[in-house]
Amino acid sequence: MNWIIKRAILAFLTIYFAASLTFVVVRSMPGDPIDALTQQLVYQYHMTYEEARALAESIAPYVPKGNIFEEYIDYMSKFLRGDLGVSISYSTGTPVVELLADRIPWTVLVVATSLIISFGAGILIGMLMAYKHGGRLDSALALIFSITRSLPEYIVAIIMLSIFAFQLKWFPTRGAYSVEPGFTLEFVYDVLYHAALPIMTWVIVHIGGWALGMRGSTISVLGEDYITYARARGIPSRRIVFTYIGRNAILPIFTSFMISLGFMFGGSIFIEYIFSYPGVGLMLYQAITNRDWYLMLGTFDIIVIAVVTGTFLADILYGFLDPRIRRGVR
Amino acid sequence: MARVEKVKKIKSDIMETMALLSRKTVIKEIIHDWVIVPGKVLIKNKKAFVGFLILMFYIFMATIGPYITPYPRSFTCPIYLKPTLLKWPPSLEHPLGCDYFGKDIWAQIVWGAPIVLKIAFIAGLITTLVGITIGMIAGFKGGIVDSILMSLTDIVMTIPGLPLLIVLASVIRASDPWVIGLMLSVTAWAGLARSIRSQVLSIKEREFIEAAKALGLSTGHIVFKEIMPNLMSYIAINFIFATTGAIYASVGLYFLGVLPFTSFNWGIMLNMAYAQAGALHSINTIHYILAPILAVIGLQVGLILFSYAVDEMFNPRLRTEL
Numbered sequence: 001m002n003w004i005i006k007r008a009i010l011a012f013l014t015i016y017f018a019a020s021l022t023f024v025v026v027r028s029m030p031g032d033p034i035d036a037l038t039q040q041l042v043y044q045y046h047m048t049y050e051e052a053r054a055l056a057e058s059i060a061p062y063v064p065k066g067n068i069f070e071e072y073i074d075y076m077s078k079f080l081r082g083d084l085g086v087s088i089s090y091s092t093g094t095p096v097v098e099l100l101a102d103r104i105p106w107t108v109l110v111v112a113t114s115l116i117i118s119f120g121a122g123i124l125i126g127m128l129m130a131y132k133h134g135g136r137l138d139s140a141l142a143l144i145f146s147i148t149r150s151l152p153e154y155i156v157a158i159i160m161l162s163i164f165a166f167q168l169k170w171f172p173t174r175g176a177y178s179v180e181p182g183f184t185l186e187f188v189y190d191v192l193y194h195a196a197l198p199i200m201t202w203v204i205v206h207i208g209g210w211a212l213g214m215r216g217s218t219i220s221v222l223g224e225d226y227i228t229y230a231r232a233r234g235i236p237s238r239r240i241v242f243t244y245i246g247r248n249a250i251l252p253i254f255t256s257f258m259i260s261l262g263f264m265f266g267g268s269i270f271i272e273y274i275f276s277y278p279g280v281g282l283m284l285y286q287a288i289t290n291r292d293w294y295l296m297l298g299t300f301d302i303i304v305i306a307v308v309t310g311t312f313l314a315d316i317l318y319g320f321l322d323p324r325i326r327r328g329v330r
Numbered sequence: 331m332a333r334v335e336k337v338k339k340i341k342s343d344i345m346e347t348m349a350l351l352s353r354k355t356v357i358k359e360i361i362h363d364w365v366i367v368p369g370k371v372l373i374k375n376k377k378a379f380v381g382f383l384i385l386m387f388y389i390f391m392a393t394i395g396p397y398i399t400p401y402p403r404s405f406t407c408p409i410y411l412k413p414t415l416l417k418w419p420p421s422l423e424h425p426l427g428c429d430y431f432g433k434d435i436w437a438q439i440v441w442g443a444p445i446v447l448k449i450a451f452i453a454g455l456i457t458t459l460v461g462i463t464i465g466m467i468a469g470f471k472g473g474i475v476d477s478i479l480m481s482l483t484d485i486v487m488t489i490p491g492l493p494l495l496i497v498l499a500s501v502i503r504a505s506d507p508w509v510i511g512l513m514l515s516v517t518a519w520a521g522l523a524r525s526i527r528s529q530v531l532s533i534k535e536r537e538f539i540e541a542a543k544a545l546g547l548s549t550g551h552i553v554f555k556e557i558m559p560n561l562m563s564y565i566a567i568n569f570i571f572a573t574t575g576a577i578y579a580s581v582g583l584y585f586l587g588v589l590p591f592t593s594f595n596w597g598i599m600l601n602m603a604y605a606q607a608g609a610l611h612s613i614n615t616i617h618y619i620l621a622p623i624l625a626v627i628g629l630q631v632g633l634i635l636f637s638y639a640v641d642e643m644f645n646p647r648l649r650t651e652l
Contacts, residue, residue: 014485022494025501143377150630152578154585155623158604162616266490270582274604284493285586288500300493307490 004316011312018304019297023075026293027068035291037088075297084301085294087287096298099283104302107272107279110195111264114202119257121203122210123250127241129211130218130249142215145208153205154270160201161274171197174276198275202264210253218249251321255314262310266303340541371642381635388629392447395440402437402594429602435621442594442622445507446577446629452511453518453576458569460519462561465526466553469534480527487520492579499583505592514576522568529564533557563644570637574630581626596622 034056041052078085084096129138165173177190221227222245230240268281276282280299287295372379407428428434468479494517504510533539534557542552583589584597587605591598603619 010481010484011488013481014488017485018489018494022497025497028501146634147631150574150578150634151627152582152630154582154600155626158600158619158623162619263490266493269492269496270586273586281493284496288496288588296497300497303490303493304488308488311488 003319007312007315011308014308015301015304019076019079019301020072022297022300023072024068026296027071037290079301084298087295088290088292096294099295100280100298100302103278103280103283106277107265107268107281109191110198110202110271110277110279111261111268113195114199114206115257115261115264117199118203118206119210122207123214123253125207126211126214127218127246127249129215130222133215133219138215142212145211147208148204149206149208149212151205152270153201153267154274156204157198157201157271157274160197160204164197175278194277198271198277201271206260206264213253213256214249217252218245221245221249224248251318254321255318258314258317259307259311262307265306265310337541337544341545344545368639368643371639375639375642377635378637378639381632381638384628384632385636388443388447388632391440392443395443399437399440400434402433402441407434429599429618435599435618438594438599439596439621439625442596442599442625445593445595446581446597448507449510449514449580450573450576452507453514453580454569454573456511457515457518457572457576458522458565460515461522461568462526462565464519464523466530466557468523469527469530470553476527480524483520483523486517487524489517491517492582495579495583496586496588499588503590505590510580510589511576514579515572518572518575522572525564525568526561529561530557533560563641566640566644567637570633570640574633577626577629577633581622596625 034053037056038049038052041047041055042049045052047055075085082097084100087094087096087099125141129141132138161173165171172194175194177187177194227240227244230244231237235244265280268279269285270281271277272279272282273285280302284296284299284303286292287299372382429438464479464483468476468483495513498513498516502509502513504513539552539556542556547556580589581595581597581600584591584595585600585604587601589597591601599622600619603615603622
């Protein structure tokens with residue numbers, strides 16, 4: 001119990017530290033949102049600078065002005081109450097929380113689906129590799145996976161987009177849906193159709209890591225005495241594979257599964273940017289290019305909270321899953 | 331009594347070896363350690379040998395390349411010229427074709443190589459050094475220093491690196507490879523620090539360290555002569571991974587356009603091809619985006635393949651077999 005409280009404090013500190021760090025960094029950014037908006041107006045509507053500046057100031061009255069320290073206190077106290085301020089670039093004054101609520105489901109959909117697919121397939125392939133380890137199939141797969149694992153996802157995404165969306169025209173090139181949203185079968189199908197390429201990209205990049213991790217973990221379990229003993233006792237091999245080896249080998253991998261859920265949230269920027277997928281990552285990118293301070297901070301903080309929560313839950317769950325820890329041997 | 335005997339024996343052994351190590355033998359040792367053994371490992375390990383050749387190619391490209399390849403200027407060749415290497419007869423005039431500015435693509439790849447490699451190397455170096463230092467201090471000092479450092483490491487480890495990098499890059503607007511390298515290692519060192527610490531903790535308890543301590547050897551000697559060699563393969567592998575991570579992140583940041591476009595870089599080419607030239611839409615311009623993609627993939631593959639041999643090269647236990 002003590003240990004959980006310690007972990008919770010550390011998780012809280014992490015969020016606090018990251019949020020403060022980015023607050024200071026973002027506030028020291030050159031060019032404030034009004035500058036960015038003015039520039040945009042001059043560029044788009046060919047206004048004079050004075051006109052554009054006046055217009056920008058009138059449509060962006062929410063730009064924080066004042067002492068950075070006071071602002072920090074103000075931001076943090078609101079942050080604790082779940083108020084992340086308002087956006088400047090999105091229809092002036094929309095609460096950041098509202099914008100994020102629109103975007104989070106899309107990122108979660110893509111990230112969670114890809115994680116489940118790549119985890120499931122990776123685990124199975126990894127176990128297969130471990131049984132055949134040293135063989136030709138195993139070494140070929142190990143080589144391929146160690147390469148795909150190190151491929152940058154933006155490169156995989158560009159290749160996928162180029163081949164399957166632009167050349168073959170099998171999949172849409174951008175967005176999350178193209179029909180009227182609603183609880184219809186058509187909409188669900190459309191959403192999956194749009195999410196297919198981002199998901200495939202994630203799976204290609206991540207499956208190797210899971211497979212190699214599971215392979216290593218299974219090989220080390222295979223060498224344990226209790227497996228030899230179970231075989232000697234004549235337990236059916238199917239049971240040995242799943243309950244004896246599988247369960248013990250998955251345990252260390254499962255922690256990284258939880259952690260990944262959080263981290264993929266943060267890694268979604270490239271994929272969402274390339275597929276113009278309206279998730280949290282794309283929002284962070286847009287907020288940065290628009291110099292939309294509060295939106296930037298809010299999006300970053302949400303990503304941090306997702307990652308920290310994932311890691312925290314992973315630690316707690318691991319404690320419950322591993323009987324050695326559960327019974328307090330550690 | 332037996333312990334004293336043992337210590338005496340070790341002491342005399344050390345004296346003996348020290349006497350043997352004249353300057354000449356030291357140089358021989360260094361050549362043996364850094365040239366002959368790695369060479370033997372490379373010849374035996376085919377994958378690593380291929381990786382080594384690929385890396386050599388990139389290093390040549392980055393060092394000699396800009397001297398023998400003309401600077402990529404705009405409007406020096408027909409816009410969107412197809413790669414001339416694929417034509418018959420192949421020509422070296424514009425081997426990979428030209429972009430929408432009439433700049434030679436091969437020349438852009440070559441002129442981008444030094445900066446990509448420099449950033450990757452610097453970031454890898456800083457990440458590894460910080461990781462080793464923090465991990466070593468935490469593992470050695472223990473107690474309150476250890477808890478503080480490890481809490482810090484845990485915090486840094488859970489901060490999502492990429493979003494933080496994008497925010498940092500858009501604020502700092504750096505173009506100097508040292509600054510970019512430093513930026514890339516802001517969160518990357520934490521994983522290495524943690525594992526170095528646990529390695530130090532386990533090595534610290536081994537007999538030979540106890541023996542060295544009993545002999546009254548200095549901490550510096552123990553750290554650099556006794557513990558370091560045992561961590562060397564570990565550090566080398568992590569250096570390679572840090573380097574691939576830095577290539578991923580730096581090219582990605584250039585691709586997103588959050589770093590200023592001041593020099594040639596494969597990430598800038600990717601950005602131009604993707605966002606400006608629309609190279610995805612048409613098969614006629616595909617070579618423009620394919621060139622930086624292959625350049626990045628090739629380098630990553632080279633590093634990964636080379637990493638297969640690193641363990642054999644630096645792990646003292648595996649090396650005795652050679």
